[in-house]
Amino acid sequence: MLAYAIRRSLMLVPVFLAVSVIIFLILHFIPGDPIDNLLKVGSSPTARAEIEARYGLDKPLPVQYLIWLGNVLTGDLGTAIVARRPVIDLIGQALPHSLALGGLALAFSSIVGITLGVIAALNRDRWPDRAIMGGVLVGSTMPSFWLGLMMMLAFSVWLGWFPVSGARGWSSLVLPVLTIGLGGTALVTRITRVSMIEVAQKDFVTLLHAKGLSPLRIQLRHVLRHALIPVVTILALRIGWILGGAVTVEVVFARPGLGTLLIKALAQHDYPVVQASLLMLAMAVMIGTLLGDLLQAAMDPRVRAALA
C-alpha cells in the first residue's frame, strides 16, 4: 500500500509540470497588458522597458517559465501587479476562506447525499425514491449563482436569518455552503443509489439473505460498505468541482476567497495573481484525484491486491 501511495504520488509530478506549463502559457495569450495599467498616459518607452525588466517580462518565454517555476517551487509566487503585494500573501488570506467553504460544502454533500441515496435505493421505484430523485434533479439544474441569490433574497432579506454577504462569523457561511452543497448533493445521491442497487444484486447478498439476516441489516452493514467505494472516489474527484463552484458562489456572496481573487485578477489582467490562484485550484483538483485513488485502494482489497 505504501509503495503504491508513493508511486501514485510521483505520478503527480508530470501532471503538475504539464498543468504549470499550460497555466503559464495561457496567460501570455490573454490580450490586455497590465503594464498599461501601471504607466501614466504618455510615458516614455524607457519607462515601459524599465517596468518590463522589473517584472522579467523582457526575457524569452521558456526562460520566463523556468524562472517562474523555480520561484513557485520555493514558495515565491511573485508580486501582484495591481495590488503591489506579494501574491503569496493574497493567496494566504484567500485560501482559508475557500477551504472552509469548500470543506463544509463537501461535508454537506457527502452526508446529505449518501443519506438520500440510501433512502432512495431502499425504496427503489416507490414514492420516496421518486421524490428524492426528483428533488435532486431540480437542485442540480439551477445555476448556482441564481440559487445563491434566491436564498439570499428569501433567508437574508425577507426572513433576516443570515447576513446578506461578507465573511463575518459562522452564520455568513450557511447560505454559501448550502448553495454549493446542494449542487454536489445531486451527484452523490445518484451515485450512492445506483451503487447500492448494483451491489444488492451481487451473489454474496443473496447468500446473506439465505442465511436469514434481516434485510435492513444486510443493506446497511454489507451493501452500503461496498457501495460506498465509488462514492468516496467521486467525492474526492468532486473537490475540484466544489472549488470551481466556490468561484461563482464566492463572487455572489462577496466572500474573500480564491474565486473572488481569480475573477478580480482576470478583469485586471494581473498575471501573477491569476496564475497563482489557478495553480492553487489545479493543485486542489490533483490532490483530490490522488486522495480518491488512495482511498479506493485502501477500501477495496481487490484494487489493493492488483496493485501490490
Add this chain to the structure above:
Amino acid sequence: MTAAARPAPAVLRAFRRPVGALAGAWLLLVIAAAIFAPLLSPYEYDIQTLKEAYQPPSAAHWLGTDEFGRDLLTRLMYGARTSLSVSAIAILISVLCGMTLGAAAGYFGGRFDRLVTVVVDLTWSFPEILIALILVAIIGPGTTGVLVAISVAYLAQFTRLTRAQIMTLKGETFIEAARSLGAGSGHILFRHLLPNALAPVLVSAMLATGDAIILEATLGFFGLGAQPPTPSWGSMMSAGSALLFKSPGIILFPGLAVAITVIAINLFGDALIAALDIRSRMRPPQ
C-alpha cells in the same frame, strides 16, 4: 444496427412516455418562442420606456418590466435565442471535434491514443467553469468567446465517451467479420463503428446542452456573455443581480427559465435513454 439504436423513432417513443411528452412539449415551446419571438410579442427587446420601469406582472406585461421599462417576457424570448443557440452550437462543435478525436484515438490506438488520453484526463479533472473562464479571458467577452469556451470545456467528455464506445465495439464479432471480408479502416470506422457509437454520444450531447445552458448563464452573469442590449438569460440575470432587492422578478424569471429548461432537457434525455435502451452504455467512463 438494431432497430432500438436508431435515434429518429426513439425520439417519438420518448414522447410516448408522460414525462418525456411533458418535457418535450416544454422544449418545443421554448424553441418556438425563441424562433417566433418577433411575431409573438408586441414589444421590442431593446426599446427603453423609462416611465414603465420596474412594473410588476400585469395583463400588458405578463412578467413585468425591467429597469429600462422593457417587457421581461419579450426579453426572455429573445434571450432564449442567444442562450439556446449558443449552447447548442457550442455542444455541436464539441461533439464533432470530440467524436473525431475519440474515434481516431480509440480505433488507431498507439502513441496518438496515449497523447489524447493524457490531455483529456488533464482537462477532465478541471471544472468546466474554470476552463471556460480562462478561455473567455483570452478571447474576450461576447458570444464568440462563450461559444469557444463551452465547446472546449466539454471536449474531454465527448472524446472520452466516443473513445470508450469505439474500444468496446472494436472487439465485437461483426467488426471482425467486416474486416475478414476485406473492409478497409475507413469503411469499418464510418459504416460500422461510428453509427453504433452514435446513440450514447448524441444523448449525452443533449444532456450536456443542459449543462451548457447553465454555463452560458454563469458566464453571462459575470458579464462575459452576450453584450447589451442583446439579451441572453445569463446577461439578464447579471443586470438583475444588482436589483435583487428592488425588483426580484428581473432575476427570478430568467433563472426559472434556465432551471425549467434544463430540467426538461434532463427528463427528455432520460426518456430517450429508456427508449433507446442504452442505460448501461451511458455510464461515465471511469
